[in-house]
Amino acid sequence: MSRIQLLKQATRLVGTHGFTREALAESARALPGQSEPLSDLAVSALFGYGDDARRVLVNAWLDEGLSNMAAQPSTSVRDALHTRLQQNEPVLGHLPEAFALLASSSKLVPLDPIPAAQHTFRVVDTACRIANDQSVQLAWWKERATLAAVYGAAELHQLTSPTTAPAFLDKLLDEASSLHKVADEVGLFSSYVFKSWVGIARSKGFIS
Structure with a gap:
């Protein structure tokens, strides 16, 4: 059994086991x-010790x-983002903990916003591709920065109101043209999204 095979199986167990070492063991x-789960020692050897394995x-x-998103027959950014948002639905209860794990991975700062920013940017970059x-240079960055802020807000909204998240995403996309004009607002919006993620994670006791 290979590490890649085990990880693939473990991702299918997240809905029932969360982003846990148990999910990795049960894979x-x-x-x-x-017929037997991996020992804790084997989990550590394959994926890392403590929470590092969970981050993997x-x-x-x-x-x-991202792979599943790219495999869907989407023809627009809007459709692709909706597809990715839908993929969160089976694991919504575990997402605050997942992002808390990523945000607390840095040894330099208590809470690192970079992993969350990378996640949203990768989602929108995949959607754009x-x-x-066909955007180039400055327009390429501005388009993705705007969409990353929009998608991040929609994902945040999904945690508290899953049924209205698709409509909320559409509303933000419809309003994105005005947000697109002011780069500073994109930065402020992104900061708000990250702080909101942190607030939700703290309220659930995932970070102190």
């Missing part, structure tokens, strides 16, 4: 001829989300 049972699982799940976006 072995899904492989042919395996979070990143594997995010990577799989799916839609064959």
